[in-house]
Amino acid sequence: MLKTEEIVQIMSKQGLRITDQRRTLAKLFAESAGYLSPKDVYEYMCQHYSGLSFDTVYRNLRVMQELGALEQIMFEEGVKFKARCSEDHHHHHLICLTCEKTYPITFCPMKLTDVPDQFQVVKHKFEVFGYCKDCLATEAEGLSVPSSTAVEISK
Amino acid sequence: MLKTEEIVQIMSKQGLRITDQRRTLAKLFAESAGYLSPKDVYEYMCQHYSGLSFDTVYRNLRVMQELGALEQIMFEEGVKFKARCSEDHHHHHLICLTCEKTYPITFCPMKLTDVPDQFQVVKHKFEVFGYCKDCLATEAEGLSVPSSTAVEISK
DNA sequence: CTACCTGCAAACTTTTTGCAGTCAA
DNA sequence: TTGACTGCAAAAAGTTTGCAGGTAG
Numbered sequence: 001m002l003k004t005e006e007i008v009q010i011m012s013k014q015g016l017r018i019t020d021q022r023r024t025l026a027k028l029f030a031e032s033a034g035y036l037s038p039k040d041v042y043e044y045m046c047q048h049y050s051g052l053s054f055d056t057v058y059r060n061l062r063v064m065q066e067l068g069a070l071e072q073i074m075f076e077e078g079v080k081f082k083a084r085c086s087e088d089h090h091h092h093h094l095i096c097l098t099c100e101k102t103y104p105i106t107f108c109p110m111k112l113t114d115v116p117d118q119f120q121v122v123k124h125k126f127e128v129f130g131y132c133k134d135c136l137a138t139e140a141e142g143l144s145v146p147s148s149t150a151v152e153i154s155k
Numbered sequence: 156m157l158k159t160e161e162i163v164q165i166m167s168k169q170g171l172r173i174t175d176q177r178r179t180l181a182k183l184f185a186e187s188a189g190y191l192s193p194k195d196v197y198e199y200m201c202q203h204y205s206g207l208s209f210d211t212v213y214r215n216l217r218v219m220q221e222l223g224a225l226e227q228i229m230f231e232e233g234v235k236f237k238a239r240c241s242e243d244h245h246h247h248h249l250i251c252l253t254c255e256k257t258y259p260i261t262f263c264p265m266k267l268t269d270v271p272d273q274f275q276v277v278k279h280k281f282e283v284f285g286y287c288k289d290c291l292a293t294e295a296e297g298l299s300v301p302s303s304t305a306v307e308i309s310k
Numbered sequence: 311c312t313a314c315c316t317g318c319a320a321a322c323t324t325t326t327t328g329c330a331g332t333c334a335a
Numbered sequence: 336t337t338g339a340c341t342g343c344a345a346a347a348a349g350t351t352t353g354c355a356g357g358t359a360g
Contacts, residue, residue, distance in 0.1 A: 094270065119288065207341090
């Protein structure tokens, strides 16, 4: 996953101004293991910026995604974002259903897939969902609090 | 893909009343090769029922999905629906980006995937996107009209 | 200094809910 | 006949846009 400074660099190099808010956004995503919904982001950012408005969050999420700093994924519950993977080689993900943290899978099934009759492949998606070791352990302990996707970040 | 009567049966057996509108819905999905958004469905149904309201479409889509007659998938552009696959064995899909028609892939990569360290797999998704033979042919002919997802259905 | 960024307000899209009349079984 | 289904209206939720003042570079 990208580090705070890498995300800031991406924005800076593309001509974006690095405001306090955008730096905090970069830090939030750099230190979040899982996916964040616009609402998650808004609620987190509100703790640091009192007069924050939802539209600015949307604008920044969109810009950061268009610049390639963030990845956008559709879940059943709606859109979510996380920092782009820093690994440059093609890979897939295991995704924990509890904490939404992702783990890389190097294996790509595409090479082994028999594509029928003149179908021209453009892209593919291979995602594995389940429960990660940590969340299973937490559950086993009988703790009712799942590890949250939100993170504590010192501003 | 399920046939009209199969969809109607599913609804009927679960205690739903088979209204004219629901039968038409069943027929629409049975004869549609691709995915349909709520809007697509609404616009199609409007041609047959003048006073149709959007909320009824939503209600019926939700009910049919909960009964297992329809599959619901999130695309970048939003939710879409199509009739459940009638094949009973596990499979995946090639999805055409133009007409959104799907083609089955029997190969499942899950068996070959090395899952790390105590990750408990619950489900997986493997989808291949591209252009199908028909749409490629249409494009090659220089025709600007992509084969629509909507279908002509005699009421 | 200047163009970009932000908050505010409002519009817009998508989806859900309550209610009363209508209709399938 | 009766409970489920539908249309209408309105609300709720999610997202986008225009504008005027503020700020990074």
